[in-house]
Amino acid sequence: MLSLTSSDPWPEGSVALEEEVVTAAAQAEQRDSGVSISVSDVSISSSVCLDDSLTSLQWLQEFSILSANVPQQPFQHQTGLFGHRPPGSDAPASPLAGDPASMGTPLTPGKPTAAAYCRMQPIVAHGHCPDEVDYKTNADVKPPYSYATLICMAMQASKKSKITLSCIYKWITENFCYYKHADPTWQNSIRHNLSLNKCFIKVPRQKDEPGKGGFWKIDPQYAERLLSGAYKKRRMPPVQINPALQNRLRINLQPSSRNPYSPPGATLSLNINPESQQLLREFEEATEADQNWDPHLAKGTMLGSWPVVRGRGGQKRKQSLGSRAGAIKAPRRCSSPLLSVDEHKEVGPLKGDFDWDALLDSALSGELSLEEGDHLDPIEGVEDLTVRGTHISPAEVPAGTGDFHVLLETHRNNEVSDLDEETFLATAFLENPWPEEEEQVNNDFLCTSTVNLDQLFDLGDSLNGDSSTRIDALL
């Protein structure tokens, strides 16, 4: 059984949003595992008109799903998935596979760990441990994230309910050095993705709002699609190498560290943390848009593939069909200001550390349903949070969550149950637009937010062995 109760009424809009999520979750749970959901003071009997849209944000779900399929591991707080710190190493925890999003933070919890990676080995096809890459400083390797993923990351990092295109550019260039030096056509792809991917919603700029262009946000409707369970995994290569720099990379050829994913003839000596690589792959796989529900519009995510040569389609097309423009654009640095002054101020230094703690907690607490401008008072009386047998101390629960009580008890007769529960958590997060008030306050939050996906993994692990799961979240 999964029940959600709320003693603190959300704003109506929020409730409506949450209602959709919960209802969808309830439908899925009831369908698959007899789980029921109730939200006090909120009727969720109405059926949800499921949209065909879906975001590319399935990674949360799949992270947990994947982790649920591997042997249990001790709960790793702070040193988890994206907080890997090599034993005996004083180096900062490697970001999400050198995650630029977490670079610069003294401690970056929530990064992939070797354990996290290794325990996923049985369920991945790659089965090797590449080294580590710092995408924030390494311009040689193309980040293994799809554009949709990058957009979502930027949105996530912005801590805002909506984000401008230029802010997306800025975040990406600041956090992925590859794009700083890459042919700016990737920006075209970003725009293309925003327009085509239904998980992104354009929010027109108010007439009195200065600046160009509108804002973009994640479509909350994605949840239903996630809950439908319709998703498809795709095998993705871990990294892509900037072809312009491949020769330079070859100089560092180290046969002993040859990357099996390297294109033929290209050997790398990149330091790609194995678990980071794995998480990148899983992140990407999980992030890819649902490819079953709308073949016309599911222009979501997908990693490029080995061998990676720029202009997979376009440039080759130019070669085969002739350039419509007459010549291939020479790559130029994206040093031009992408943001207006106010936009810089708006976004702040997008360090982009994902606050997975808050993410999870938001998912559990229902804070995610906040509409723009809504604000939830800091929690009071938080005494205990137990997620699938894993206790989370109140200190770990971020302030700002609503007065919310989550009871989640799921019969785990099959994997579908796991899926739905994980989906619920994931979609609850994804439903969350960043509160506007926080936007004003958290312009610099991006620098400090942290990543902690290990909890999600480990939660998945911990629940794997449970015949029933109970989440008591008094927030």
Added chain:
DNA sequence: ACCTGTTTATTGGAGA
């Protein structure tokens, strides 16, 4: 002129 946003076309990898 540049940016933003939409749309169309093409390519090639991956899965069915």
Added chain:
DNA sequence: TCTCCAATAAACAGGT
């Protein structure tokens, strides 16, 4: 082999 889809390129329109 076929289909799907992410990535890429580019044309185009509208706004600043």
